[in-house]
Amino acid sequence: MAESYSSRLWESISDIYSAILAHPFITGLTDGTLPEQSFAFYVMQDALYLREYARALAAVASRAPTASAMRMFASHAAEAIAAELELHTTLLGELGISKEDAARAEPAPTNLAYTSYLLATVRGGSYAEGVGVVLPCYWIYSEVGKELLRLGSPDARYRRWIATYGAEEYGQVVAEVIAELDRVSLGLSAEENASVRRHFRTTSRYEWMFWQMGYAQESWPL
Template sequence: MIQPSDPFDPPSSWSSRLWSGIEEIYPAILGHPFLTGLTDGDLDPAAFSYYVAQDAHYLRDYARALAIVGAKAATHEQTAMFARHAAGAVEVELSLHSRLLGELGLDATQLESAVISPTTRAYCSYLLATAYGGTFAEGLAAVLPCYWIYARVGAELAAAGSPDLRFQRWIDTYAGEEFALVVNEVLAVTDQVGAGLSETEATRAQAHFVTTSRYEWMFWDAAWRQERWPLS
């Protein structure tokens, strides 16, 4: 487990308080068979292909949510940061996903034709609804788990590595220094914002942080199960 002193967990901060609300969720994420399957190499490639397809759909709406959150920011610097991150989410889709698709024997047509799963649809809808209808702090708290949990998971999995080069490439993306810098940038903004929130505002935002952290577990679980819509 990453210790509280690591760079992704600033002590005595709003971000630290947010993380305290998912202390039971994060171990469940880290122990999920989808993620353990990445490091031991036993994950079904079909489940990984499913994940890549769903992640491509997810990142498009995540980029939209980041842009909306940025539009509500109090400073030009914060708005610019989220604009960069929204563009970065699209770049991940274009680079990492396009390379993985070829290695998984898929093409762009198959990706586009993949049905958006119930979990992907629900998670994206929640993010967009919170970004549109909530305050800047609420939207920030809702998008934060995708940054922070991926960085922590990437660091944990990198320590173990993977015998499958496709899985290792995914791990390296989120364990890399470039992504760590992005996450620390948004954590710094999180703590700046948190310092000015009332107790009511902070509690409301934390509820969104917990909810989207649960959605992170659900997203990997849906890929592991290769979730399908009922009555299809």
């Protein structure tokens, strides 16, 4: 059997995935050297990110050609909002960030660029492009989560974060989205295929950049 569309897509970002595993944010989660301020900054930014990601998933849901795909993306949109609330109510409190500080937080440049690109693509592109642009967020976290779970962490808060994404249930959610992309890939024109691959690579790059943003506690220069 020929290799699936999704496995070829994953191979096309192997350079980015290797760079993510080697990033000091990721290695720091498992060896305990990640500064707490970097993690707290990342968590606060991720709460803002998840709200926009939920909007992107709802937009993909609204364009899905089948009832089952619409239901899948709509339920993931609701789950992303629940994940955002969970970050706000538990992890941010544990990290010493008040509700007031969290409410005042603005998206950092990389966060705003990533979510703006997601929303522009899901609103202006085809359904297939929408699936391709949202997929790295799911897929890379699932792979990174599994790898981090294998390596462990000395910090209980980092371990809990890792457990969410390394969980088998999360892996099953991601597998369903990958299967949807493989279904959709069958009817793509050459141009649309090129767009899907480009969007997938772009948001994979943003995934690396999002960790770099957290590590450096990126701020607006002006």
